[in-house]
Amino acid sequence: MTTGSTVRALVTIVDDDPFVRTATSSLVRSFGWDARTFPSALDFLAADVAPLADCLVCDIGMEQLDGIGLLARLQENGQQVPTVFITALASEGVRQRALRQGALCVIEKPIDAAELEDWVRRALSAAARG
Structure with a gap:
């Protein structure tokens, strides 16, 4: 989005919990x-x-299509969006599955603000490199 002459990065957030989304x-x-x-x-x-x-900040555990499935679908469509996963259920198996699919990281809920900021910055740097 453009504000004056400044282009601000767009971070998309996908989570089925309205409180986490907000x-x-x-x-x-x-x-x-x-x-x-x-x-x-x-x-x-x-x-x-x-x-x-x-950047995409996405919950892993959602109904119908989970976050890892979403990332796979985007990749199948040729869309590469640097992805930061968040989850309340961070088993090692889920974490490894997410990373194998191409996620930058998996952050456990409740989300630590500094950790989220750091990973979104990394995602934006990855997006800028193209």
């Missing part, structure tokens, strides 16, 4: 980035915002 969105905005939220992976796909997203 809190994560508020954090992202407090760091100076734009945020757009979605209650499910299917809503995110339907909005067709992946080409505009500089």
Whole structure:
């Protein structure tokens, strides 16, 4: 999004928990980035915002299509969005599956603000390198 002559990074947030979506969105905005939220992976796909997203912050455990499935679907469509996963259920198997799919990291809930900021910055650097 353009504000004056400044282009702000767009961080998309996908989480089925409305409280997590709101809190994560508020954090992202407090760091100076734009945020757009979605209650499910299917809503995110339907909005067709992946080409505009500089970073995806996504819950892993969601109904219908989980976060890892969403990342796989994006990759199948040729869309590469640096992805930071968040989850309340961070088993080692899930963590490894997410990283194998191409996620930058898996952050455990409750989200630590400094950790989220660090990983989103890394994701934005990856997006800038293309």
